[in-house]
Amino acid sequence: MEAEELLYELQTCGLSISFGEAVDLSKDGDYTDGLMAEHLRKLLQLGKLSDPCLDVLRNFSLLSASGVLKNAFKNWLKLPSLNDVNYLAKYGFIHDDKENRKISLHPLVREIVAMETLPSVSNCHTLLDSLHCICLVHGLEAKRPQYVIDSLISITENILADIQEDYLLFLQDMFPYLEKYLVTYYLPKLAERIEYVMKQDTHSYCDRALLLDYKAELFLIKNDYKNALKKRLKAVSILEPYHTEDADQRTANLLSNLYNNLSNTYLLMKKTKEAAEMLHTALTIRQEYVHLGLAESHDMLQQLLNLTNMLILSKNTDIAKQVLASYENLVLEHEGTQTLDNGVCQMMYGAIALSEGNAKEAELHLLSAENIISEVMGTNNDYAKTVYLYLNNLYSRWQKQEQALAYKNKYLECSHQR
Structure with a gap:
C-alpha cells in the first residue's frame, strides 16, 4: 500500500489526524504472540482484581491448559464457594464449560497470569497440599484420575520451587502415583527432576x-x-x-x-x-x-498383593484366598468398592477361581473387575487388558465362543491403542 492510500484509509476510518492520535501498524503475519500478550496484559488489568481472585488465577495458571473439573478445583483450593471463580468467568478471565463442568484458561492468559503472579511452592501451598494428599492415598479421592495426573505434571513443569524440601517430597510421592496409573512416559523425566532438586539442596x-x-x-x-x-x-x-x-x-x-x-x-x-x-x-x-x-499403610496392600501372586504361582490357592481376603477387607474399609485397588482385588479373585476351574465364580469376579476398572481407568490400559485376557480364556474354556471372541477383540483393540 502506498503512503497516499494509507493516509486516505486512515482518514476515512475516522482517525483524527489533527489531534495526534497514535496508530500501531503491523504487517500480515507479524502480529506476534508478544504483542498479543502485551494487549492482553493491558486488557486484563490484574492489579485491579481482589486478592482472592488473584490467588485463584495464580493457582489456576499452574494447571493444565486443557482445564479441570470445577468442583475439583474448588476442593483443591479449599474455597468456601465458587463466587470468585464465577466472577472471573463472567468477565472473561476463565472459560467456563458448563456442559462438561470444566473450567480452563486460554494459553496466553495463562502465560500472562503466571508472569504477573509468579506461582510458587510457598504461595500455592494449599493446591500442592491437596494434590500431594491424593498421591499419598493413591488416588482414593479422585474418581477421574486423568485430571489429577494432568495437574500434577503441569505443576511440576511450571511452579517456582522456592521451598526445595517441600517440592522434593511432592515429586517423590508423585512418582508411585503416576506409576500406579501407568503414566510411564513421564517417569524418566520425573526421576531426572528429583535428582536435579536433590543436587540443589541437602538431602x-x-x-x-x-x-x-x-x-x-x-x-x-x-x-x-x-x-x-x-x-x-x-x-x-x-x-x-x-x-x-x-x-x-x-x-x-x-x-x-x-x-x-x-x-x-x-x-x-x-x-x-x-x-x-x-x-x-x-x-x-x-x-x-x-x-x-x-x-x-497403603504399602501393606501392595505387599499382600505380591504375596497373593506368589501363592498363586506356587499353587497354594487356599492360602492365597486368605491373604487376598485380608487385602479386600483393608480396601473396603479404607477406600470403598469403586476403586482401582478393589478392581485389582476382584481380578485376582477371578484368576484364582479360573485356576481352580470354577467358571461361574471366575466370571462373577472378572466382570466385576471389568466394570470397576473401566469406570476408574477407562479401557485403554494394562489393567483392562489383563481382565480381557482372563475373560477370553474363561469363555474359551467354557465353550462360549461368542463371548470369547468379543473379549479377544477387546484385548486386541486395547493392544493396538497402546
Whole structure:
C-alpha cells in the first residue's frame, strides 16, 4: 500500500489526524504472540482484581491448559464457594464449560497470569497440599484420575520451587502415583527432576535410596532386570545401617518397601526362592515397626498383593484366598468398592477361581473387575487388558465362543491403542 492510500484509509476510518492520535501498524503475519500478550496484559488489568481472585488465577495458571473439573478445583483450593471463580468467568478471565463442568484458561492468559503472579511452592501451598494428599492415598479421592495426573505434571513443569524440601517430597510421592496409573512416559523425566532438586539442596539417606529405587523401576519398564536389581540392592545397602530399634517411620517404611520391590524384581527374573525371602523380610520389618503404624499403610496392600501372586504361582490357592481376603477387607474399609485397588482385588479373585476351574465364580469376579476398572481407568490400559485376557480364556474354556471372541477383540483393540 502506498503512503497516499494509507493516509486516505486512515482518514476515512475516522482517525483524527489533527489531534495526534497514535496508530500501531503491523504487517500480515507479524502480529506476534508478544504483542498479543502485551494487549492482553493491558486488557486484563490484574492489579485491579481482589486478592482472592488473584490467588485463584495464580493457582489456576499452574494447571493444565486443557482445564479441570470445577468442583475439583474448588476442593483443591479449599474455597468456601465458587463466587470468585464465577466472577472471573463472567468477565472473561476463565472459560467456563458448563456442559462438561470444566473450567480452563486460554494459553496466553495463562502465560500472562503466571508472569504477573509468579506461582510458587510457598504461595500455592494449599493446591500442592491437596494434590500431594491424593498421591499419598493413591488416588482414593479422585474418581477421574486423568485430571489429577494432568495437574500434577503441569505443576511440576511450571511452579517456582522456592521451598526445595517441600517440592522434593511432592515429586517423590508423585512418582508411585503416576506409576500406579501407568503414566510411564513421564517417569524418566520425573526421576531426572528429583535428582536435579536433590543436587540443589541437602538431602537424606532416605532420599538417596528412594531415587535408586525409582531408577530401578525405570530399568524394569525396559525389561532390564539385571540393572534394576543392582539399583535396588544398592538402595537396601544404604538403608540397612539405619535398621535399628529407634528407626523413624520413613526409614522403616522405605526399607520394607525396598525389600518388597526386590521381591518383585526377583520374581520377574523367575528366582522364586529369592523373591519369597525378600517378601518375608519386607513383611517382617513391617511387623517389627508395627508401633509406628506400618501395618495400616497403603504399602501393606501392595505387599499382600505380591504375596497373593506368589501363592498363586506356587499353587497354594487356599492360602492365597486368605491373604487376598485380608487385602479386600483393608480396601473396603479404607477406600470403598469403586476403586482401582478393589478392581485389582476382584481380578485376582477371578484368576484364582479360573485356576481352580470354577467358571461361574471366575466370571462373577472378572466382570466385576471389568466394570470397576473401566469406570476408574477407562479401557485403554494394562489393567483392562489383563481382565480381557482372563475373560477370553474363561469363555474359551467354557465353550462360549461368542463371548470369547468379543473379549479377544477387546484385548486386541486395547493392544493396538497402546
